[in-house]
Amino acid sequence: MPSTSGASPFLPAAPALARRCSRGPNGSSRRCSRAVPASSVSRSPTVAVQATLAMPSPDSQRLRLQQQLQQQAQQQQAQQQLSGKDVEQAAMQACIRTATSVPPSSGVLDPSGLRWRGGALEAAYERCGAVCKEYAKTFYLGTQLMTPVQARCIWAIYVWCRRTDELVDGPNASKITPQALDRWEERLNGVFQGRPYDVLDAALTDTISKFPLEVQPFRDMIEGMRMDLFKSRYQTFDELYEYCYRVAGTVGLMTVPVMGIDPNYKGPLDKVYRAALALGTANQLTNILRDVGEDIRERDRIYLPLDELREFGISEDEVRAGIHKPSQGKVDERWRKFMKFQIQRAREYFQEAEDGVDYLDVKARWPVWSALILYRQILDVIEKNDYDNFSMRAYVSKSKKLASLPLALLRAMMPKSPQ
């Protein structure tokens, strides 16, 4: 997908975000944003309960809901204490609870109370579609096979993810403060409470009224962006894994409820969600391996486990200096071995994801296979470049991308995993 340069056509201007949320000079640590109490506006209970609370209910029901609210507030506090793989595990369980708490194909918000409707909402979705088409042509193409409602809702999720990502990686990234991310999270709460802030948020609110989306992966993605503000080194794979979940695995958790599960699939839901998480992780690991040189040069970030680098006898300074550039006559066998190990691990996540695609509703399989096949090819290109990710960017040609689409379609139409 093209990287954005210049002003973003769909992102709220950074100064505006920052201005609206400034809370004084003392807020520049990740711990600070975590310290917001569970009962405050930015840590409100999940939507399933709120949506029901809006309706008149007998006393016993109200009591039950209050208990649920308390339980959820406690769960949220517990979520904030988690790290590593436990973060995604807790979010996945929350998603499964939400998905099973409403009848199939229902949302978790009551649509009758929503302000944006009719033409304005149509326009909002069209805008999301246009953004998706411009920035992620393959995803967009893939959504053409889904029902129009599913496609529009995937666009709305895409746009929210893209805007979130652009806060820390886009043209205004240097102006983004932790407080701006807090403000973005408050906006997210508004989206899930039926109070969208702008027209693109309104499309996501409408999506939430149609499908059982859980707020936790959205919050987790924002936390992933906070990690990018404060963390530029990862000591272990467990730390890196948490980052991958937050910025990419979350996309899997967000999109499965919209794409839907094959009605013939009778196995446990967590098998499907785990595959979705694996695809996000595989994609993100691949992105990381492709961008090693760019990340260190342009952002002073190393998204590689430092303990594993050490195991292969490679120092941080060597990575900074660009240890392996065969295209410039600089070959390092340690880097080759290190990269082979990393690529193998990414491929294992792709393999885990493959096993779950067939459990998705048939209409969703093609776009997911496309994403899987296209991203996985980047690993092949890194190998072809003799692991030089310092002076070369692994790039899958347009013709190869196009040639992969029928392959993905074929694979989508011929599921092979036993249900």
Ligand SMILES: CC(C)=CCC/C(C)=C/CC/C(C)=C/CC/C(C)=C/[C@@H]1[C@@H](COP(=O)(O)OP(=O)(O)O)[C@]1(C)CC/C=C(\C)CC/C=C(\C)CCC=C(C)C
């Ligand atoms: C149908 C379909 C595949 C839908 C996904 C569409 C969607 C909502 C995408 C959001 C992507 C996004 C903007 C995420 C923000 C964080 C981020 C930048 C993550 C990286 C994506 C690629 O980024 P970018 O476009 O900037 O890449 P380039 O540098 O330009 O190459 C990520 C690498 C993560 C993408 C993660 C996924 C696509 C997860 C896909 C998982 C599923 C759709 C679940 C599949 C379900 C099963 C059961 C396997």
